[in-house]
Amino acid sequence: MSLSEEEFEESHSCEVRINIKTEMGDAMNIQYKKGVLELCVLSLLAKRDWYGYEISEFLSHKIDIADGTVYPILRKLKSDGLVTTYLMEASGGPPRKYYSLTATGRESYASDRTDYLNFASTVQSILEEQET
Amino acid sequence: MTKQEYLNELKTELNKNSITDAEDIITEYEQHFLFKLADGYSEEEIAVKLGAPAHIAAQYAGIPGEKKAKGGKKFFLVLWLTIIGIFEVMLYGAFLWFIVALFCASLVPTALGVEFIIRMNLMNILPPMPYGGALVFGIMLIALGVILFLVAIYCFAYLRQMVRASLRWRKNLMSGEALPLLPMSPQFSPKTRRNLRGILLVSVLIFGITFIAGYAILGIYTHSFEFWHALGWFGYPATIH
Numbered sequence: 001m002s003l004s005e006e007e008f009e010e011s012h013s014c015e016v017r018i019n020i021k022t023e024m025g026d027a028m029n030i031q032y033k034k035g036v037l038e039l040c041v042l043s044l045l046a047k048r049d050w051y052g053y054e055i056s057e058f059l060s061h062k063i064d065i066a067d068g069t070v071y072p073i074l075r076k077l078k079s080d081g082l083v084t085t086y087l088m089e090a091s092g093g094p095p096r097k098y099y100s101l102t103a104t105g106r107e108s109y110a111s112d113r114t115d116y117l118n119f120a121s122t123v124q125s126i127l128e129e130q131e132t
Numbered sequence: 133m134t135k136q137e138y139l140n141e142l143k144t145e146l147n148k149n150s151i152t153d154a155e156d157i158i159t160e161y162e163q164h165f166l167f168k169l170a171d172g173y174s175e176e177e178i179a180v181k182l183g184a185p186a187h188i189a190a191q192y193a194g195i196p197g198e199k200k201a202k203g204g205k206k207f208f209l210v211l212w213l214t215i216i217g218i219f220e221v222m223l224y225g226a227f228l229w230f231i232v233a234l235f236c237a238s239l240v241p242t243a244l245g246v247e248f249i250i251r252m253n254l255m256n257i258l259p260p261m262p263y264g265g266a267l268v269f270g271i272m273l274i275a276l277g278v279i280l281f282l283v284a285i286y287c288f289a290y291l292r293q294m295v296r297a298s299l300r301w302r303k304n305l306m307s308g309e310a311l312p313l314l315p316m317s318p319q320f321s322p323k324t325r326r327n328l329r330g331i332l333l334v335s336v337l338i339f340g341i342t343f344i345a346g347y348a349i350l351g352i353y354t355h356s357f358e359f360w361h362a363l364g365w366f367g368y369p370a371t372i373h
Contacts, residue, residue, distance in 0.1 A: 052160055053167045066183030071160050072191035079195055093170075094163060 033065065037073055039116055042101065042109040045083060051096040074099055082108055133179040135165045145189035157192065213302055220298060227291050234284035242277030245270040259365040265350040272342035278335040282328060289318035 040059060044050055050058075056070040077083045082105035087095040101109065133141070139158055146154040161182070168178040182188070247258060248270030261269075297314040304313070320328065347359075354362035364370025
């Protein structure tokens with residue numbers, strides 16, 4: 001036998017570990033993006049009311065995400081009480097579901113925005129220091 | 133995947149994750165298809181760009197409070213937990229009384245030991261023996277009391293931890309939270325554990341040594357292996373006074 005049982009065991013478990021690691025990396029990436037996307041959606045809604053498709057189109061053109069990702073985020077914001085929805089008739093199409101920021105949503109956006117900008121500027125300064 | 137295939141799969145995935153308002157979500161994605169089709173994309177393209185239905189359903193499932201707390205399901209959960217709860221309370225109750233009994237039981241040898249040592253024969257219940265033997269047996273009885281007391285403490289810590297673990301488990305089930313489950317065995321701090329173990333070890337040692345020493349003392353004193361006969365315990369006629 002060229003490969004002892006222990007050796008096989010070891011190489012096998014190694015493989016598993018690598019798989020877990022990449023999966024965790026992906027999961028982290030998704031979590032990270034989700035938080036930022038939430039903030040982006042809030043930012044759009046702070047300017048005016050948008051309907052779901054509009055938001056999805058706008059963000060998927062700017063950020064590399066699947067088109068379907070935005071709807072769960074909108075749902076989460078609604079269940080958190082940050083946005084409300086209303087239907088509005090549109091010419092030549094089904095009624096559109098518009099999303100609108102609530103008072104809580106506005107407050108939450110203001111504080112999250114400040115937090116994020118502070119955080120981002122800190123990260124940026126650290127990364128730039130690292131380079132030189 | 134065509135539009136209909138995509139929506140069907142999404143519906144299946146949403147139901148699999150028991151998401152509330154699956155219809156509402158489907159409508160949203162259906163509209164997405166309509167808008168995109170109007171922009172000139174093919175159904176296949178749109179489906180690919182949307183992402184896998186399973187992934188989307190998983191994102192909905194990740195939203196707290198979005199999972200169906202179906203009336204029926206919840207009812208059976210409560211019923212089930214109540215039935216288990218009745219048995220649990222019976223078990224914990226029995227265990228608690230056992231612990232109370234252990235505490236009381238630890239007092240008896242301790243009190244007897246003290247009586248032996250200070251030569252106080254309350255209600256004339258102590259068997260006759262020379263003071264040397266009484267002193268050693270007194271220490272032995274106190275050590276026994278300490279051992280029982282420690283066992284009671286350990287059992288109590290065990291009971292407490294079991295109740296806490298059970299409550300945590302229930303909380304997770306009822307509110308859909310995923311707090312880490314607690315271990316069932318008692319959780320002492322390392323210092324407390326060391327102290328308890330030290331006291332127990334010393335007590336057991338003292339108990340063993342004094343038991344042998346007391347037996348030896350009385351055996352030598354009475355010149356008999358069955359000294360209780362010679363001393364007139366348990367109603368035997370005493371041969372030594």
